[in-house]
Amino acid sequence: xxxxxxxxxxxxxxxxxxxxxxxxxxxxxxxxxxxxxxxxxxxxxxxxxxxxxxxxxxxxxxxxxxxxxxxxxxxxxxxxxxxxxxxxxxxxxxxxxxxxxxxxxxxxxxxxxxxxxxxxxxxxxxxxxxxxxxxxxxxxxxxxxxxxxxxxxxxxxxxxxxxxxxxxxxxxxxxxxxxxxxxxxxxxxxxxxxxxxxxxxxxxxxxxxxxxxxxxxxxxxxxxxxxxxxxxxxxxxxxxxxxxxxxxxxxxxxxxxxxxxxxxxxxxxxxxxxxxxxxxxxxxxxxxxxxxxxxxxxxxxxxxxxxxxxxxxxxxxxxxxxxxxxxxxxxxxxxxxxxxxxxx
Amino acid sequence: xxxxxxxxxxxxxxxxxxxxxxxxxxxxxxxxxxxxxxxxxxxxxxxxxxxxxxxxxxxxxxxxxxxxxxxxxxxxxxxxxxxxxxxxxxxxxxxxxxxxxxxxxxxxxxxxxxxxxxxxxxxxxxxxxxxxxxxxxxxxxxxxxxxxxxxxxxxxxxxxxxxxxxxxxxxxxxxxxxxxxxxxxxxxxxxxxxxxxxxxxxxxxxxxxxxxxxxxxxxxxxxxxxxxxxxxxxxxxxxxxxxxxxxxxxxxxxxxxxxxxxxxxxxxxxxxxxxxxxxxxxxxxxxxxxxxxxxxxxxxxxxxxxxxxxxxxxxxxxxxxxxxxxxxxxxxxxxxxxxxxxxx
DNA sequence: TTGTAGGCGTTATCAT
DNA sequence: ATGATAACGCCTACAA
Numbered sequence: 001x002x003x004x005x006x007x008x009x010x011x012x013x014x015x016x017x018x019x020x021x022x023x024x025x026x027x028x029x030x031x032x033x034x035x036x037x038x039x040x041x042x043x044x045x046x047x048x049x050x051x052x053x054x055x056x057x058x059x060x061x062x063x064x065x066x067x068x069x070x071x072x073x074x075x076x077x078x079x080x081x082x083x084x085x086x087x088x089x090x091x092x093x094x095x096x097x098x099x100x101x102x103x104x105x106x107x108x109x110x111x112x113x114x115x116x117x118x119x120x121x122x123x124x125x126x127x128x129x130x131x132x133x134x135x136x137x138x139x140x141x142x143x144x145x146x147x148x149x150x151x152x153x154x155x156x157x158x159x160x161x162x163x164x165x166x167x168x169x170x171x172x173x174x175x176x177x178x179x180x181x182x183x184x185x186x187x188x189x190x191x192x193x194x195x196x197x198x199x200x201x202x203x204x205x206x207x208x209x210x211x212x213x214x215x216x217x218x219x220x221x222x223x224x225x226x227x228x229x230x231x232x233x234x235x236x237x238x239x240x241x242x243x244x245x246x247x248x249x250x251x252x253x254x255x256x257x258x259x260x261x262x263x264x265x266x267x268x269x270x271x272x273x274x275x276x277x278x279x280x281x282x283x284x285x286x287x288x289x290x291x292x293x294x295x296x297x298x299x300x301x302x303x304x305x306x307x308x309x310x311x312x313x314x315x316x317x318x319x320x321x322x323x324x325x326x327x328x329x330x331x332x333x334x335x336x337x338x339x340x341x342x343x344x
Numbered sequence: 345x346x347x348x349x350x351x352x353x354x355x356x357x358x359x360x361x362x363x364x365x366x367x368x369x370x371x372x373x374x375x376x377x378x379x380x381x382x383x384x385x386x387x388x389x390x391x392x393x394x395x396x397x398x399x400x401x402x403x404x405x406x407x408x409x410x411x412x413x414x415x416x417x418x419x420x421x422x423x424x425x426x427x428x429x430x431x432x433x434x435x436x437x438x439x440x441x442x443x444x445x446x447x448x449x450x451x452x453x454x455x456x457x458x459x460x461x462x463x464x465x466x467x468x469x470x471x472x473x474x475x476x477x478x479x480x481x482x483x484x485x486x487x488x489x490x491x492x493x494x495x496x497x498x499x500x501x502x503x504x505x506x507x508x509x510x511x512x513x514x515x516x517x518x519x520x521x522x523x524x525x526x527x528x529x530x531x532x533x534x535x536x537x538x539x540x541x542x543x544x545x546x547x548x549x550x551x552x553x554x555x556x557x558x559x560x561x562x563x564x565x566x567x568x569x570x571x572x573x574x575x576x577x578x579x580x581x582x583x584x585x586x587x588x589x590x591x592x593x594x595x596x597x598x599x600x601x602x603x604x605x606x607x608x609x610x611x612x613x614x615x616x617x618x619x620x621x622x623x624x625x626x627x628x629x630x631x632x633x634x635x636x637x638x639x640x641x642x643x644x645x646x647x648x649x650x651x652x653x654x655x656x657x658x659x660x661x662x663x664x665x666x667x668x669x670x671x672x673x674x675x676x677x678x679x680x681x682x683x684x685x686x687x688x
Numbered sequence: 689t690t691g692t693a694g695g696c697g698t699t700a701t702c703a704t
Numbered sequence: 705a706t707g708a709t710a711a712c713g714c715c716t717a718c719a720a
Binding site: 014015016017018030033053056057059116 | 707711
Binding site: 004005006016017020021024025049050052053054055056057058 | 696697698699700701
């Protein structure tokens, strides 16, 4: 049988209110009595108030939910996601907040009240199943969307358009040759590498990647060199091997591209490997620009030229926003910077 | 004002029990009535049973807690930890379990009952503050310790001793020169790189690293070449830069080591970089063996020879253990394998 | 198949 | 400074 606050109160001959106060509001009783209560609790093995009951009563859990766009596992595997989580957890650590990781499994959200699990939510990327968003918008708890926007919620983004524009502009200063783009999640529901020709693209508002594509193309257009869809590949996920494959296809095309604009560093790293395996020298024969600036990008040889997005800072900001520690502006857009290294 | 199950029942003219069943036990009422209830809920914007109240009543939360040894952030930054979490989340995804990340902040555990937050716990590495362990052992929920053991709890480990023994034995077949060890967390409370001479080491039972050291030394001893403490460096954390520093110190010593046994791949990767910056060729001038087999180890050039530990599988197993899906053995020890690549 | 009612363990309010 | 008591929102015997 488990001990409750009530048992302890009976044992000590005081009221439950007093015991509760001993644990939760030390100033409400004499430190003498408090000591006595705590000692007795220790002796009997009472661990402190039951968290569930406390949450029910208080209407707060001390937990912030992180709704993750992809399956949970993806978020532990992708360095971009982990750095974001890293930033979030830094703030939570300080604030004594616990972090509940919520995947995009829709069944989960259907069965019970989304609201009561956590005191607030960070929604990292647009969930696969849009019904989740309906649930979310019906909620009265603070919530922040990251890397996308949702009517009525505060949001946090980086300037994807500007970042991509920067990348393409820089690339144009280094070569006059053919250009190809290796895009990420440009096409809905694709499961393989392929050119985007003829396929319906995601809508620009919903997608980080479409904003990046827009940024690339605008810069190219300004130089009169906008790319037709045959020169744009789509990768369904940000993975090394997919970058490798896409780059291989691109580099086998005529005329052989001399600049690859990649929408993630992992894709870019794969592309570099593909080029090397084909005997091409980087940056002499081929220039590659990534996106994200993951740690590996810096100590890879040749080191990757890329667009830095402050994932860690983004995580910190997101955390501060849900916790109401940063109410200056409703929506926040962080800057993306060009980092010139060896690959372009 | 928030809607409750009771409101919904009143609105519909049915009892609360029926509404509850409509959500939680579909077989207890006619599908017709159930439809009607669900539709009304939808219309009124009732989101489903309040999770907190449900947990209090049922005594279950659908949440498993992950007690992390280090600060939360570390676990998102270290590839070894993230791959473990990746494995855990794979199983949780399937089983509809949510994952609460609990750092080693002791204040957190002191205020309230550890028990009621989650239905079970995975304790990943020995918590910094041992008072947490007291709380944990007082608990009646299932718990699994990973990478250490605790009286009375099921545990999951890899064979660190055997892995290290494998590494050292392999190294001995490749060189007769001087050997140095770059260790990890061998010394308590160290904050910098340094030789372990004169410093009190952690006790072997508590520490993964001491078991690895033991494995290295046994293999060396069998060849009559056990290392004195001057040839053993300690890094307080598994970080690239620390490996770089330690290796630099080691390689500046006389006689210059020809084999570096590193207790993590990140340390090893840093060591490789240090050697390269000193103009040494790997594996000709220097051989390096890592530990962990993180993804980068494979596509680094030269690719790293290392000991593979199945972090992902470890995560899966840990998850299955807490969930009671794997009750065959109380304690599990997974094998560590030697992966020979280019660096030794 | 549906309804009644007690209690899960706390905490906040109001007395004393 | 301490105590009595009514919620918090739900679930589950048990009864009808």
